[in-house]
Amino acid sequence: MVNLLWAGMIIIAIAVAGINGKIETITPIIFSSAENAVNISLSMISIMVFWLGIMKIIEKSGFIHLVIFFLKPLAYWLFPGIPRNHKAMNAMLMNMSANLLGMGNAATPFGIKAMEEMQQLNPDRDTASDNMCTFLAINTASLTLIPTTIIAIRSATGAQNPTDIVGTTIIASLCSITVAILGDRFFRFYSKKKEQGVISNHKKFH
Amino acid sequence: MDLYAIINVISVWIVPGLILLALIYAYFRGVKVFDTFVEGAKEGFGMSVRLIPFLVGMMVAIGLFRGSGAMELLSSLIEPLLSHLGIPSDILPLAFMRPASGSSSLAIATEIMNIHGPDSLLGRMAATMQGSTDTTLYVLTVYFGAVGIKKIRYALIVGLIADLAGILASVFICNLVFA
Numbered sequence: 001m002v003n004l005l006w007a008g009m010i011i012i013a014i015a016v017a018g019i020n021g022k023i024e025t026i027t028p029i030i031f032s033s034a035e036n037a038v039n040i041s042l043s044m045i046s047i048m049v050f051w052l053g054i055m056k057i058i059e060k061s062g063f064i065h066l067v068i069f070f071l072k073p074l075a076y077w078l079f080p081g082i083p084r085n086h087k088a089m090n091a092m093l094m095n096m097s098a099n100l101l102g103m104g105n106a107a108t109p110f111g112i113k114a115m116e117e118m119q120q121l122n123p124d125r126d127t128a129s130d131n132m133c134t135f136l137a138i139n140t141a142s143l144t145l146i147p148t149t150i151i152a153i154r155s156a157t158g159a160q161n162p163t164d165i166v167g168t169t170i171i172a173s174l175c176s177i178t179v180a181i182l183g184d185r186f187f188r189f190y191s192k193k194k195e196q197g198v199i200s201n202h203k204k205f206h
Numbered sequence: 207m208d209l210y211a212i213i214n215v216i217s218v219w220i221v222p223g224l225i226l227l228a229l230i231y232a233y234f235r236g237v238k239v240f241d242t243f244v245e246g247a248k249e250g251f252g253m254s255v256r257l258i259p260f261l262v263g264m265m266v267a268i269g270l271f272r273g274s275g276a277m278e279l280l281s282s283l284i285e286p287l288l289s290h291l292g293i294p295s296d297i298l299p300l301a302f303m304r305p306a307s308g309s310s311s312l313a314i315a316t317e318i319m320n321i322h323g324p325d326s327l328l329g330r331m332a333a334t335m336q337g338s339t340d341t342t343l344y345v346l347t348v349y350f351g352a353v354g355i356k357k358i359r360y361a362l363i364v365g366l367i368a369d370l371a372g373i374l375a376s377v378f379i380c381n382l383v384f385a
Contacts, residue, residue, distance in 0.1 A: 005299070005302065005303060005306075005310075006263065006264070006267050006310070009267040009268065009270065009271040009276075009299070010266075010267050010270055010271075012271065012274075012276050013267075013270035013271045013273070013274040013276045014270070014274065016274045016275050016276040016279065017270075017273075017274035017275065017276075020274070020275050022274060022275065025273055025274070026270060026273075026274070029266075029269045029270050029273040029274075030266050030269070030270070032269070033262075033265045033266040033268075033269030033270070033317075034262045034265070034266055036265060036269075036320055037258065037261035037262040037264075037265040037266070037313070037316075038258055038261070038262065040261060040316055040320065041254050041255065041257050041258045041261055042254070044254050044257075045250060045251055045254040045255075047250075048250035048251075048253050048254045049247045049248075049250030049251060050247065050250070051250070052246045052247055052248075052249045052250040052253065053242075053243035053244065053245075053246045053247030053250070054224075054225055054228060054243065054246070055246055056242050056243060056245055056246020056247070057228055057229065057232045057237060057239055057242050057243055057246070058224075058228045058232070059246070060232065060237050060242050061228065061231050061232035061235045061237045062235060063227075063228050063231050063232065066231070099340075101224075108348065111348075111349055112348070112349065112352040112353075115349050115350075115352055115353045116352070116353055118353075119353040119354075119355075125354070125355075126354075126355065126356045126357055127355065127356070127357040127359065128350065128355050128357060128358050128359050128361055132349075132350075132355070132361075133358075133359060133360065133361045133364065135349075136345060136346060136349055136350075136361050136365070137361070137364045137365065137368065139340065139345050139349070140339070140340050140341075140342040140345045140346065140364075140365035140368060140369070141339055141340065141365075141368040141369075141372065142339065142340035142345075144337065145220060145224065146220060146221060146224065147333075147336070147337030147338075149312060150312075150315070150333045150336050150337040151221075152254075153312070153315070153316050153319060153324075153333075154319060154324045154329075154333055157316070157319045157320050157323075157324040157329075158323075158324060159319075159324035159325055159329075160325055161217075162324070163217055163218070163220070163221050164214070164217045164218075164330075165217070165330050165333040165334050165337065166216060166217040166220050166221070167212070167213030167214060167215075167216040167217040167383075168213060168217075168330070168334045168376070168379045168380055168383055168384075169333070169334050169337040169338045169376075170216060170338075171213065171375070171379050172334050172335070172337075172338035172339075172372055172375040172376040172379055173337075173338040173339070173372065175371050175372060175375035176338060176339050176368045176369065176371050176372030176375060177368070178371075179367060179368045179371035179372075180364060180365070180367075180368035180371075183363075183364040183367045183368060184360075184364050187359075187360035187363070187364060188360075190360075191359065191360065
């Protein structure tokens, strides 16, 4: 997908420029775009350095347990099939809290641990369990309080107030998570129904 | 208080608020705050520099796509369809790339902010879109791959529907708040 889109954009661009007789603009655009890209990366160093420092403090102080406390009711509601003190539940809570605080790198190991624990509860090791699907639905919609990288880039491109998109981001994120949970529940119900349908059809024949 | 005011309060408070809480909590838990800060901050440089290849590759591709007139062509084709929903056609490459690749979509969002300005409606829409969802394909690959799941059932379709919801919500909310 990425490869196709990337090559496609460049190939189409050069072809269109050629047809429109603007082929001489191609080379200068390559140089100026590349230079812009490097300048932006360098300007974002300042914010990234500061914020990753703060993140380390949050990580070391165990602040995450405060977030977990608030997430527990939600997690219990989402995963009724997993015992509350099961290792899978703990790993999921750590993962969701780390994502919420924007610690993507810290969240991934917990997420993988959660998947391993859920795999222990899974009757069919090749097929995703209901709980795994729910967990990943939430993860792909990832709710983050502070989108660090985007703030750094807004600052690097000269935004007046780089954080003014945080509110809209949280709301868009909540919409996406709500749809993820609803979609997950719908497809789970639908797949159960289909299974039951197959079984009752079977009975008719016997 | 109207929606705009609430969103504004969240945006203004969240960064200083989190820093305040985190520092107070860490200090009373006996964490050596400054030493820890420096330890974590060291990673920021590498992280920004590692982004350079993605940014260069994508910004050149989009720069060419726009500069050659291909973007205009594409826009004129689908504009009537999208303008009903308030979706600017410049945001489309980002919407397509978002579920597939995090670094590439970040690069596209950067290009949009760079060309149209980070404080333009389009720039803020791009930022909101990039920040509000995660890279579905990457998440599914990493997590299912880690435990050897082969049949992922409806996980991909749910992830993509949620992405679409996030993308449309970003457009709608930004039109509401920033336009």
